[in-house]
Amino acid sequence: LGSNTGTTVAGSSGSAGSSRAQLRYPSGIFVSPNQDMYILDTNNYRILKWQLGEPIGYVVAGGNGNGGAFKQIGQSFGMFVDQNYDIYISERGNHRVSKWFNGNTTAGVLVAGGNGAGNTDDKLNLPWGIYVEVNGTMFIVDRGNHRVQKWEAGASLGATVAGSTSDPGPWSYQLYDPTAITFDPYGYMYILDETNNRVQKWYPGASYGITVASGSMNLPVGMTFDRLGNLVVADSSYHRMISFNIMCPPTTTTTTAPPMLITTPLCSTASWNQTMSIIAGSTSSAGSTSTLLYYPFHIDYDGYANLYVVDHQNHRIQRFQPGSQTGTTVAGSTGSLGSSRSE
Template identity: 35%
Template sequence: VLRSSHIDIGATWSPNGTTVAGDSEQGNRLNQLNSPQGICVDNEDQVVYIADWCNHRIMKWKFDLTNGEIVAGGNGAGNRMDQLNNPLDVIIDKETDNLIICDSGNQRVVQWPCRNASRGQTIISNIDCRGLAMDDNRFLYVSNYNKSEVQRWRIGDSQGTVVAGGNGKGIHLNQLNGPQYVFVDQDHSVYISDMNNYRVMKWLQGAQEGIIVAGGQGKGNTLSQLSSPYGVIVDPLGTVYVADCGNHQILIVLKPTEQTPLSALYCAALIKESGDKLECGGERVDNKDYFIKTTIFSDVKDDMQITREESDLDKTIDAAEKGFQYDSPWLDVPVRTAHRAVFTHAGQVCFAASRICVHSTLHDAFVSKSVELAKKRIVGDPFDLTTEQGP
C-alpha cells in the first residue's frame, strides 16, 4: 500500500519499479514479508518502515540492504504490549522518535520507540483503525472503519474530533463507507481512500462535506473508476496518487488548472459569442452580490450572463506615477513580463486571477502579441520537464 508523509516537489515518476524490501516469496524471515500494508519512508535516515500485516510486526528496511530489522511486534499475534495483531499502518513522529502503529486486530493505536524497544504503549483504545497521518502541528488523524469517519487526536487526549464523515455509512458527500488510508496536506486538508464507495475524498479543514478527487463512478477499471482504493498520497502540486488495489495499479490524478493561457482565450471567445443572444440568468444566480467568481459548469447560459453583465460595470484605474510606460514598438517586453507574472504558477496549479490593464491606444497590439505568445507555450505532459503548462 502506497504511503509516505511527503513527496519532494522535484520528484519524478518512474514507470519501472525497483524492489526495496522483501523478495519474490512471502515468508517470515528477515528478508521476507507477508502481505505488507502501510509504508512510511524516513528520507532523513534513509529507511522505510513497513506494516508486515500477516507477520504481525513492523519492519525497518535500510535502503540497498537485503535484510530488514524487526522494530515492533514479531512475537506472534496477540494483545500484549510486546505484540501486534495484523498492523495495517505505521507512521513516524520525528519529534519524539516514535513509531505510531495502527494495530488493527487489537483495535488500538500504539506508540513504539524507533530504537531498541521491546514493547509499546497504547495511545488510543477501542478504535477500528485502518490508516494514520500526522500534520505539522502533530495532530494525529485516524480512520475509523466501523464508524465510517476520520478522527483528529492530540496525542495524550482521551477524546478525538471527527474531521470527516461521522454521518453513518453512505454515498453522500458528508459520508464515508469503509475509510482506509488517510493523508493530510500542508493546508490540513484530509484525503481519504473511501474504499467501499470506490473513491478518494478530500475534506477541507472545517468542511461539513468532502470533495470527490478520484473515482466515485462505481467499481470499475476505467480512468474515472476505482476498485478497492487503499493507499493515498498527494504531492505539493496537488497530484493525487492512489493505490488502486482491485485494479492492480497506481492511479495518478492530476489537479486541473483553473486557468491556462489557452483556456483563458477559449473562455474569452465563449463570453464574446454569448452577447445578448442567449436567454440567461437563472433564479439561483439573480443576486450576484454573493458571487466572487463564476465557473462554467453545466448551466453555461447563467454563467455567461453573469460574466457579461459584470463586465459592463465602469472601472477606473489610478495609474501610479512610477508605472512603466511603453510605446508600441517595445510591446514585446511588457507582454512577456505580463505572461510571467500572470502565469507564474505554470502547470497543474496555475491560477491566473490577475487582470492586465492596457492603455486603449495599445490594446489591440497588446492582445495580438499576447495571443501569439500564449499559443507558443508548450502544453502537455506535466511530468515532461520541457512542458510549460499542463495538463
C-alpha cells in the same frame, strides 16, 4: 482546475503480475519530492521504487515470497518512508514492524512486535498503518486490537495511546478496525477508524478522540492532508477519493522553486467542512477506465499537488493532476494480476 481523465505513462495496459512492470493488489505509496514512488506491492510481498515515467520498478524491500524470515515480508498493508528513505513495513501477516535501511535490499530488522499475535504490550495483532517521527518513535495502527501503539526506537514494548485494547466500538474512547494514521504539524494525531466510518483527532495524552470527519464514507482505508490542509480520504468501498475542506485562514504556498513549498499546512484550530467533495472516482461505480477506481486503498501527493492513488483492485497507481478527475496510470497494469518486474 483541470481535466477528469488520465494517460498510461508507466507499466503495461491490461495485465498485472509479479514482474517489475506489474503490481498485485498494491496497498500503499510514498512519493518523494523528486516524484520517485515507493509502492507497497502487497501480494508480491515487496516494495518497489518506481521513477515517474519508467516502465519498471526496482525491488528495495522483500521480493522473496511470503514468510517470516527477515529477507521476506509477510502480507502488509502499511508502510512509512522516513527522511533518510529508510522504509518501515507494518507486516500484518507477521504481526510485526520491520525496518529496511536505505541501500540494503537484502534484509530488514525487527523494530516492533514479532512475538506472535496478541494484545499484550510486546505484541501486535494484524498491524496496518504506521507513522514514524524523526527520532524513530513509531505510532502503529494495531488493527486487530483496535488501538494505536506508540513504540519508541529500540524498545521491546509499546504503549497504547488511542483506542481500547480488544474492545471495539463507536464511543469516543474506542476504535473499530482502524487502518491509517497521520499527524499534523502541531502534534495532533489523526486516525482513520474504518468500521466506524470516521476520522478521529486525538490530542497528546488524551483518553478519547474527537470526530473531525464522518458520514458519507463506506469503509475508508487511507487518508492524508493535501498541501492546503484539506483532509483527503480513500473511500474504498464507494470506489472514490473524497476531500473534506479545511476551515481556517488560508495557507501560503510558493512555487518559486520546485517542488512546491508549504509554509503552514494547517492551522492549530483547524476544523473540516462535513460536506465532502469527490475528487476522483465515482460513487459506487467500480471500474478500470481513467475516470474510475476499484477499491482505492492509499494516497499521497507530490510537491506539485498531483494526487497519487493506489488503485488496489486494478493493480495500478493512478496519478491525478490538480483539479482533474481523469487519472494517468504511472505504475502497474490495469485490471490483471502479475508477478514480473513490470507488474
